[in-house]
Amino acid sequence: MGFVSFISTLPTLLPIAPLPSYNSSKCPIHSGTISCRIVDGGSTENGVRRRDILNCFGAAISMELVASSTPTPSPFVEVANAADLIQRRQRSEFQSSIKTTLYTAIKANQELIPSLLTLALNDAMTYDKATKSGGPNGSIRFSSEISRPENKGLSAALSLVEDAKKEIDSYSKGGPISYSDLIQLAAQSALKATFLASAIRKCGGNEEKGNLLYSAYGSSGQWGLFDRQFGRSDAQEPDPEGRVPDWSKASVQEMKEKFIAIGFGPRQLAVMSAFLGPDQLATEAMLAMDPDVTKWVEKYQRSRETVSETDYEVDLITTLTKMSCLGQTINYEAYSYPVQKIDFSKLKL
Incomplete structure (x- = not known):
């Protein structure tokens, strides 16, 4: 019986797309609301691009979906879920x-x-x-x-x-x-x-x-x-x-x-x-x-x-x-690392 070649696939070599970075925008905050003037072009002294606002909304909706995965989400649960997503990305x-x-x-x-x-x-x-x-x-x-x-x-x-x-x-x-x-x-x-x-x-x-x-x-x-x-x-x-x-x-x-x-x-x-x-x-x-x-x-x-x-x-x-897992306890947090904390007090809003 002739032997036909075994096995096939390249590893996934495409890098994971980096998260978009944004320039800081000027948004006056009053009583828990954010007032931003949307402009069509690049950001101005008192406005931000429509694309930035849509991206912010998308991120907010995503985080809300993560937080709502538990019956009674608390701030601690939301932070834990966000940390889990970061670890998964790091490992990936x-x-x-x-x-x-x-x-x-x-x-x-x-x-x-x-x-x-x-x-x-x-x-x-x-x-x-x-x-x-x-x-x-x-x-x-x-x-x-x-x-x-x-x-x-x-x-x-x-x-x-x-x-x-x-x-x-x-x-x-x-x-x-x-x-x-x-x-x-x-x-x-x-x-x-x-x-x-x-x-x-x-x-x-x-x-x-x-x-x-x-x-x-x-x-x-x-x-x-x-x-x-x-x-x-x-x-x-x-x-x-x-x-x-x-x-x-x-x-x-x-x-x-x-x-x-x-x-x-x-x-x-x-x-x-x-x-x-x-x-x-x-x-x-x-x-x-x-x-x-x-x-x-x-x-x-x-x-x-x-x-x-x-x-x-x-x-x-x-x-x-x-x-490949016989008898092994998998540490699903292995190879993740602390993310540098942001000092929000130094951010200009």
């Missing part, structure tokens, strides 16, 4: 920058894509369901763990992650990124890059058409849940040995048992075949011979032969998202 902007850094690094080292996928899988596969320990906690960064037989050949992928971390930490405003987050995000970026490359091949090598094809038929929106699981903490020591099989030597039965042990089954085993060891073709061919797994291998083979690959991609994203 930071994540966008991370994806840009990773995309650049992966584009220059495409031969490391399979290793980046296995690195993320092996870091997560240390999860022990009975003790709720291990999982995607960045422990694979320790020399005593990365040197284990199951992690043979992954040092170069880890080096790419370490170099990316140095660059990301240099511009982070909310503290250094955890290895556990970065390793999983690197796998996401590698998957997206591969799916996009597949779309470009299907368009005869035309990058513009390939991008359009992926935008039209890809599963970019499916990555939303994965992106929200952002805020893992790093382990401070290696995870115990013996929790991850040596995929290049493991039998299908051993693979099945490991996936069952962490709460997955034959379906997830089949869709994650691209992560299992250095030779994905050999792994998938071996999986195709098992009666429990073969129907899923065939399903994903058929999906990869279509224009959109949707069935394969959606299942792969779903499985990766679940795997």
Whole structure:
């Protein structure tokens, strides 16, 4: 059975549009009301532009909708909601920058894509369901763990992650990124890059058409849940040995048992075949011979032969998202930072 290319999408590289900035306008305030003279052109000594007033109204309405989301909003609730929106924006902007850094690094080292996928899988596969320990906690960064037989050949992928971390930490405003987050995000970026490359091949090598094809038929929106699981903490020591099989030597039965042990089954085993060891073709061919797994291998083979690959991609994203959170408590405030306070007493109204 021929192996058709796996995976596709570029990370979202478009920067988030900055909030509009406004020049201070002269608006006399009396008894809780604001009196502003609207002018058509630029702001004058006693007037502001109609566009500025409409923008102010839009912002006020948005904040009112946020505050009204609770039955009896109070000033404290309104402040909390506004702070939450700021944190979400900060995290989103930071994540966008991370994806840009990773995309650049992966584009220059495409031969490391399979290793980046296995690195993320092996870091997560240390999860022990009975003790709720291990999982995607960045422990694979320790020399005593990365040197284990199951992690043979992954040092170069880890080096790419370490170099990316140095660059990301240099511009982070909310503290250094955890290895556990970065390793999983690197796998996401590698998957997206591969799916996009597949779309470009299907368009005869035309990058513009390939991008359009992926935008039209890809599963970019499916990555939303994965992106929200952002805020893992790093382990401070290696995870115990013996929790991850040596995929290049493991039998299908051993693979099945490991996936069952962490709460997955034959379906997830089949869709994650691209992560299992250095030779994905050999792994998938071996999986195709098992009666429990073969129907899923065939399903994903058929999906990869279509224009959109949707069935394969959606299942792969779903499985990766679940795997990347095994045993982890996500801090949804991670990487946010205090906003500089404005001294309203110095504002000229």
